[in-house]
Amino acid sequence: MRLAKLLAIISITLMASGCSWFGGDEKEAPDVPEQQLYEEALDMLEGENYVAAVEKLQLLESRYPFGRFSDQAQLELIYAYHKNYESDAARATADRFIRLNPNHENIDYALYLKGLTAFEKDRTFFEKYLPIDETQRDPGSALDSFQSFQQLVSRFPNSQYAPDAQKRMTYLKNRLATHEMHVARYYVKREAWVAAANRGRYVLENYQQTPALPDALSVMVLAYNELGMTDLAADAQAVLDTNFPGYQSNIQLARKESLLSSATFGLFGSATISRPVEQPQSQPAEPQQRSWFSRLTFGLFDSEAQATE
Numbered sequence: 389m390r391l392a393k394l395l396a397i398i399s400i401t402l403m404a405s406g407c408s409w410f411g412g413d414e415k416e417a418p419d420v421p422e423q424q425l426y427e428e429a430l431d432m433l434e435g436e437n438y439v440a441a442v443e444k445l446q447l448l449e450s451r452y453p454f455g456r457f458s459d460q461a462q463l464e465l466i467y468a469y470h471k472n473y474e475s476d477a478a479r480a481t482a483d484r485f486i487r488l489n490p491n492h493e494n495i496d497y498a499l500y501l502k503g504l505t506a507f508e509k510d511r512t513f514f515e516k517y518l519p520i521d522e523t524q525r526d527p528g529s530a531l532d533s534f535q536s537f538q539q540l541v542s543r544f545p546n547s548q549y550a551p552d553a554q555k556r557m558t559y560l561k562n563r564l565a566t567h568e569m570h571v572a573r574y575y576v577k578r579e580a581w582v583a584a585a586n587r588g589r590y591v592l593e594n595y596q597q598t599p600a601l602p603d604a605l606s607v608m609v610l611a612y613n614e615l616g617m618t619d620l621a622a623d624a625q626a627v628l629d630t631n632f633p634g635y636q637s638n639i640q641l642a643r644k645e646s647l648l649s650s651a652t653f654g655l656f657g658s659a660t661i662s663r664p665v666e667q668p669q670s671q672p673a674e675p676q677q678r679s680w681f682s683r684l685t686f687g688l689f690d691s692e693a694q695a696t697e
Contacts, residue, residue, distance in 0.1 A: 422448065426457040429464060438472040459485075463494055463501075470505045478505040479532075496540055500549040503536030507556055530567075534560040565595035565604075572607045585611035588624075602628060606637035 420428075425448040432441035445465040452458060462485045469478035482502035486495060509529040537553040537560070544550060568591050575584035588607035591600055605628040612621035628635060 419451070420447075422452040422455045422457055425451070426461060429461070429468075433464065433468060436471075438468050441468045442472060442474075459489060459492065459494075463497060466498060466501045466505075470501055470508075475505045475509045478502070496544040496547040496549055499536055499540040499543075500547075500553060503533045503540065503553065503556070506530075506533035506536060507560070509533075530560050530563055534564065561595055562598050562600070565591050565598040565600035568595070569600045569603050569607070572604070576607065576610065579614070581611040581614045585615070602632040602635045603637055605632075606635075 425444055429441050429444035429448060432438070432444055442465065445461050445468060448455075448461050449458065449465065462481060466478050466481045466485065469475075469481060479502055482498045482505075485492075485498050486502075489495065492498075506529045534557055537557045540547065540553050541550050541557070547553075568587050572584050572587035572591075575581075575587065584607050588604040588611065591598070591604035592608070595601070595604075605624050608624040609621050609628065612618070612624060
């Protein structure tokens with residue numbers, strides 16, 4: 389019995405010492421003064437080392453939550469998250485700062501960063517360098533960005549960030565309105581007239597002075613006529629004729645599109661029907677008899693042969 393107790397004590401001792409052998413007894417980092425941590429974080433931000441800046445600012449916030457640099461460190465942390473493409477963390481930090489500091493002098497900056505983070509959340513590498521239509525994507529981030537900028541402009545109209553916020557709001561407003569019209573066209577193709585009319589009316593009520601407004605009125609005219617609401621259709625047509633006289637909409641053609649476009653992801657059909665472009669008239673060229681070399685090379689060298697003639 390004594391031997392069993394002795395072996396148990398030896399085993400526990402070995403296990404405890406083994407933890408220290410394999411790094412379980414590592415020393416904690418020494419305390420760094422608040423000002424030094426803040427200055428190191430600023431150096432990281434200036435050097436565009438945003439990962440290290442986030443670590444420094446997080447450490448500063450955890451060790452000195454009520455220090456003299458705590459408020460400014462939170463603002464810097466929002467910026468560091470934004471530059472490090474951590475949009476969710478940036479938004480959460482901005483919301484916390486606004487909630488805990490409702491009367492802070494830099495609330496406008498926090499709102500601006502919050503809106504800017506949501507503005508660039510969906511802008512991936514491919515969208516920056518490839519012609520991808522972002523108006524057909526989920527508008528959630530765009531709507532969040534618009535609301536943050538709208539709150540900034542309404543609460544702080546004289547802020548230095550207000551002019552840029554207003555420009556971005558104009559872009560976002562056009563994008564959101566265009567997205568609504570994409571959805572309206574989908575409903576028109578499916579002959580869901582109530583839903584199509586509601587989308588057009590939503591654009592009319594919320595996104596006036598946007599390029600999508602005349603198409604929204606056209607959707608309302610079409611949908612109300614199909615629903616037998618001739619009075620509403622006539623009112624929408626009157627507004628369209630008064631504000632956009634002679635406007636020719638292609639929304640009528642959307643209902644004639646087949647399901648082939650949706651099934652083939654637009655390879656054999658176009659969701660947006662463009663107006664025909666007039667080509668300059670010219671005399672038709674007389675057909676020339678192709679040589680055996682042209683047939684053998686599938687016409688790849690025809691242009692070079694004509695250039696040498």
